[in-house]
Amino acid sequence: MATKPLSNIWIRQQQCPCGDWKCYLRSDGDDQSTSINSHLPKNEPTTSSSSLVEPVFTPYVGQIFKTDADAFQCYSNFARKNGFSIRKARSTESQNLGVYRRDFVCYRSGFNQPRKKANVEHPRDRKSVRCGCDAKLYLTKEIVDGVVQWYISQFSNIHNHELLEDDQVRLLPAYRKIHEADQERIVLLSKAGFPVNRIVKVLELEKGVQPGQLPFIEKDVRNFVRTCKKTVQETDVLLTEKKENDRLELLEACKGMAERDSDFAYDYSTGVNEKIENVAWAYGESVRAYALYGDVVYLDTTYRSITYGLLLGVMFGMDNHGKAVLFGCFLLQDESCNSFAWALHTFVRFMRSRQPQTILTDVDSGIMDAIAMELPDAKHVICLWHVMSKLSSWFCLLLGQQYGDFKAEFDIICRLESGEEFEHQWNLLIGRFGLVSDKHAALLYSYKGSWSMSYVRGCFLARMLTPEFSQSVDLFLKRILNGQSCLQVFFEQVNAAANYANEAKTRIYYSPIKTGTPIEEHARSILTPYAFNIFQQEIVLSMQYGAQELPDGSYLVQHFKKLDGEYFIIWIPEEEQVHCSCKEFEHSGILCRHSLRLLQLKNCFQLPEKYLPVRWRITVGEDPNAESNSDECVQSFHILAASLLTESVISKDRFSYVRKELSTILEHVRSMPAGEELLLNVAANNGVES
16 A cells, blocks of 8 residues: 555544543534544545435446446446445457456355365355345447447346345445545554554544444454555654654754744653653743733643644633733643643743643643642642533433433533532432443542532632633634644744734723723723623622621622522721622632622722732733723714614604615715724724623
């Protein structure tokens, strides 16, 4: 088998953190299966090709085909539809016409001739499937007006054996084909150390088919791997040399970047024979951003390269405008605790020895152990979206129709505020669904202190568990993994994506003042638009809560319609401190509606300094009044538009008149030349993030 240049294909991690090598994961909602790319070429034939969906007609004597290959394909489609397969029998040729007759017969036609048995102790005695079936199709060639054509001279569809059902006929050898794209994937997975049964599972996941529904079976894969083994062994030396050269080129690229950016940092480790194993780097802009927003770090280890066998790790943070920022990257030889420990130690060194306050990761025992070694003071939190994405792989098949109910109840339990309530509801959940002895349920429970909101509510996460942050991380990863390239080009893609993220940040605008309270105006003058808009939601909702002082001096805050639970607040006036049982400020750095309600009752006209954290403030160089003119314009326009709408809907005539005039005004404005630029972005104001 001829070898082709390797592609650097990145796939999602599929090994389950439970430690069972037979257990696999498929993320919920992963529309790209396990890979960031589509690995199937456009012209790859599949089991759902047009030949299977188009009508299949019964062949007949006299039917004409342009070529014998067309006739064979037609007969093969007919055979598959009717539960058998065909093979080519004899062909007849002459000097003038060449091959002028071809015979196609049922796969069970004829009888096997006895063969001389090999001189072995235990010869295999295979039972033949041939039973003398007389189903056949004979082709004859003729030349009409100088054009060669083939016609059916004989056809019989009489079988002396049982025909197969659809789910059986696809398993006949004639239809079990491993297409070229699948062959390449099998070779790559085999070289990555995947056993045959795991290779089959990976292909099923990537193609989105049920187990056993591939167009080939495990035996075919095993035979193919055995056939390719010699070729693979011959190319091992070349591949090893190529991988080493690619890593050296990556280091050269890092060295060149360090010469251009004095703050750029990189490092690597070597293994046996002084060969490069792990590589890590951080851009100068990343180091500077970490100094401002390094309190919370998200470590993504979702992807690995099949070609190089390297695990990709990317460190992200969130800036004061709610946008994901790149802190650093690393490529690891394996997923061991030592490799992760090296990566974390190197990362902290890049960041001037400053450790994060909180680190968010996927479920992985190696990462947990490494964090305990290298970041002992950091709180480790497992992202809830990673936990939720694994539920389908773990429990869908086990629970069947009950899975939907289980997932809904699990989602509620995840967000409980009381640890005691979590323990109680968890026991009820696993008891109801019969998961007391399930290994995955036990795994989740053992990590409960890192993913359940009951235990991580008091950890500062800077709103990095929101769906918006997860989506921004996914977009970044897609930018750097959308090409199949060498490590040097991959490094350049990461650099380009980081620059794009820094330059193309969507500007967020302040929402107009809604309550008119001094606290709202004070917060607007200090917080960024992203943080203020979230704060504004809380202060608007705080109007729906009432506060009642309790005998011990604390306060009970509750919604006037009792839409949610009761919250207890401790107020220390001497120190201007407010502590709410919901712990929203400790969690996100933005005061909750319950605390804001109490501050207003205590006649606080400004937020205490401690409740305006630096990470959500306007940084040096940002002007809080830069958009004041545009905000006033937007607010005036909204007031005018609201008044116009109110007046126009009174009658049909008014509405028709306003609609006609507005259309005229719009056309006139569009035709006006652009004059002095006004610092106003209407589109952005219409899409203010909340």
